[in-house]
Amino acid sequence: MNAADPLLPLRYLHTIHAAPECSRLREIYTDVFGGITFHEGYYEPEDRDAALIYVADHMIEVMSPRHTDDMGYMFARYLDKAGPGYHSISFRIPDCEAAHERCSELGVRINTAWPGLIFLHPKSTGGIIMELTDHMMPNDPWDLPHWRRDWAEGRPQKPHALSHIVCAPRDPEMAIAFLVDVLSGTAHEPVNIDWPEPATATRVDVADISLLVLNPVDKQDGPLARFANGTNGGVYALAWRVNDAGSAADWFANNHGGAIPTEPLPAGTGYSHAYILDGARHWFVDRGS
Secondary structure, eight states: OOTTOTTSOSEEEEEEEEOSOHHHHHHHHHHTTOOEEEEEEEEGGGTEEEEEEEETTEEEEEEEESSTTOTTSHHHHHHHHHOSEEEEEEEEOSOHHHHHHHHHHHTOOEEEEETTEEEEOHHHHTSOOEEEEOOOOTTOGGGSTTOOTTTTTTOSSSOOEEEEEEEOOSSHHHHHHHHHHTTOOEEOOOEEEOSSSSEEEEEEEETTEEEEEEEESOSSSSHHHHHHTSSSOSEEEEEEEESOHHHHHHHHHSSTTOOOOOEEOOTTSSOSEEEEETTEEEEEEETTO
16 A cells, blocks of 8 residues: 555544443543543434543543433444443544545445444444444544643653553454455464464554554453453453553552552463453553563
8 A cells, every 4th residue: 555545544533432421421431541532512413421531641522422221323232232341442544535435346344334434344343343434533632733642751650651552353353354454454463472462463553543453362262262252342451551550550549530450460471460431441551562
C-alpha cells in the first residue's frame, strides 16, 4: 500500500467501552485514571449516551443505552447479548467514501455504514469489530496546534501513556493478516507467553498504535479461548504505562472515588497489575518494561 491508499490509517482514534452506565464510567476514567472528558452527548436515533475521554494519550469513548431494557435499539441489543466491555476500535482515515469503495474491491465486508464512517464486519477482520472514519471528533484536543501526547507524563499514580491494545480475536491469523495487508501494519516476530495462558503473542504496529494479537495454544478452553469464542469486539485488554506500579495500585485501591482493587500479577508476565472495569480489562506496565 502507499500514502494514496484510502485504507491507510492517519491515526488511531479511540477504543469504545460499552456499559450500562455512561456517567459512572466517565467519573472513574476521569477521577481515578486521571483522564479528560472533552465531549458528552446523547444520540436519540440509537437511544445512546456517550462520553469522549482522553486517558493520557488514548481516547476512550464510553457508550451506554439510556434504556438498557429496550431491545428496539441496536446498542441495547448488543449490550444485552455481549455484556459490558470493549466494543470496538477505530482508525481515522482520509476519505471514508473512498475507503468504502476500496473495501468492496478487496472483498472486505461492511457491517454498518453511515456518512463518514463504516464498521467492518468481524468475519473480514478475524474477529475484531473495527470502525473506519474520516470524522473529526467534536472539541478533540488532539486537533489543537499545541496538543502534546505526553501531557500526562510524570504522574506516579495514574497511567501516563497507552503501551498497547491486547486483542484475543476469534481468528488471530486472519486478524494479523488484515492489520498488515489491508491497514498497512507491520508485524513483529511472535513470542511465546504463559500468562494469561500459554499462547503466541504477535505485535502489529498500525499507524501510531501497537496491537498485541494473542493466539492461545488451547483453542477450546482457557480464558483467551472462551473470550475469543464469545460475543465481543476482539479487544481483550488495554495495557497502560505507569511510572510506579505500586503507587498506581495503591491509588486505585484508595482514592476519593472508592476502592478499586487491582490484582497483582506474576513476575515475568510483562505486567504488574490487572483491573477489570465493567467488563473491560486494564493492565499496568511498569515504566521500562
